[in-house]
Amino acid sequence: MRRRWPWVAAVVAVGIGLASQRSRSLPYAGKPCTASGCRPSFLIIGIGKCGTSSLYYYLTAHPMVVQARRKQIQFFDHAYDASRISSRYLSQFPSSLKEGEVTGEASPGYAQYSQVPGRVARHLNGVRILVIARDPAERAHSSYHYNYVGSARVPLPFELLIEAEIAFLETFFRNGATRKCGDKVCRDLSNDCYGARSAEAQAGAVARRYAGEQARKRFAKDPKAADTAAKAARRTAVAMSLPRLNAHLWRQLVGRGLYVSNLDWWYASHQSEDILLVCSEDLNDADKAASEMGRVAAHVGLSSFDFGAAVSRGKYNAGAQHKGYNAVTSWKDASKLAEKRPAMSEAARDKIDNFTAPFNERLFARTNHRCRWGHEM
Secondary structure: OOOOOOOHHHHHHHHHHHHHHOOOOHHHHHEEEEEEEEEOOOOEEEOOOOOEEEEEEEOOOOOOOEEOOOOOOOOHHOOHHHHHHHHHHHHOOOOOOOOOOOEEOOOOOHHHHHHHOHHHHHHHHOEEEEEOOHHHEEEEEEHHHHHHOOOOOOOOOOHHHHHHHHHHHHHHHHHHOOOOEEEEEEEEHHHHHHOOOOHHHHHHHHHHHHHHHHHHHHOOHHHHHHHHHHHHHHHHHHHHHHHOOOOOHHHHHHHHHOHHHHHHHHHHOOOOOHHHEEEHHOOOOOOOOHHHHHHHHHOOOOOOOOHHHHHHEEOOOOOOOOOOOOOEEHHHHHHHHHOOOOOOHHHHHHHHHHHHHHHHHOOOHHHOOOOOOHHHO
């Protein structure tokens, strides 16, 4: 590999940093409010369990950002009605804004659905899109504990659940449908992959196998009783281990980490310069978060601001505590929470890393921004 002189690398890095901090003009020519209401100037579209709450509440610390009535509105995916854009959506934002002020929201589900980008473009043309992404293995492991463990009566081990999902995804990418999005061909994971098959089709075989193995272990000294228990366990395995609650989340532990496959639809409907990738690891670093927020503010079109005080408060919606999106946890306590979580096995990490690596590289190339994932952390 051709080596670059250290001083050249430093100059390039400084140049990139300065360019990224240079503010753009505000969306809508700085006039977000109309007779119908005030439009959001930024949307945080996801991804869940990557730090959308911290990104939102840090950004609202800027003196020119006014919060929406609630952080997560989810209008364009679950509640969309084009005829009610004013009464159901814009009513969630301030009724008026002073010159230079902006507002926005953070709905993690927006990134996952192919129909959402076009809807957003129709009503909010020029809105700044913020997407925060996390190391796919870490995101999957976090989502497993946050969205699955408490929902399943008999949770499958993380390794088995992601093994089943990766096999499911490999089949889809090998044989599944493709769709046109703009001038490219895209994959619709939400509708054509997960939406087209059931949870049982995805992980039923694994659930039954695991239930049978566990039953046999309990009656290891009595083969006949073990056979009977294993058969009974396999019959109830799907109901016990594959809950309907949060199925759209726990079924996509790996799939939601294929960020570029979902972002393809956003790039087909929005200008590339309006989409910004934020790496969760940079926002999860107390020493770097304020600087990264400067890059975010500049993308929205806001003036320079010291986010140090906002960041120093800690992280929002940290861990699997379910205390609310605006619940803040000190950096010290957040670190302790992370340490309490059971460690991910190296085998599981390797499996996810190997599967997601080509998607990660395409994401970095598409966004012109690289995250410190895997060996780069």
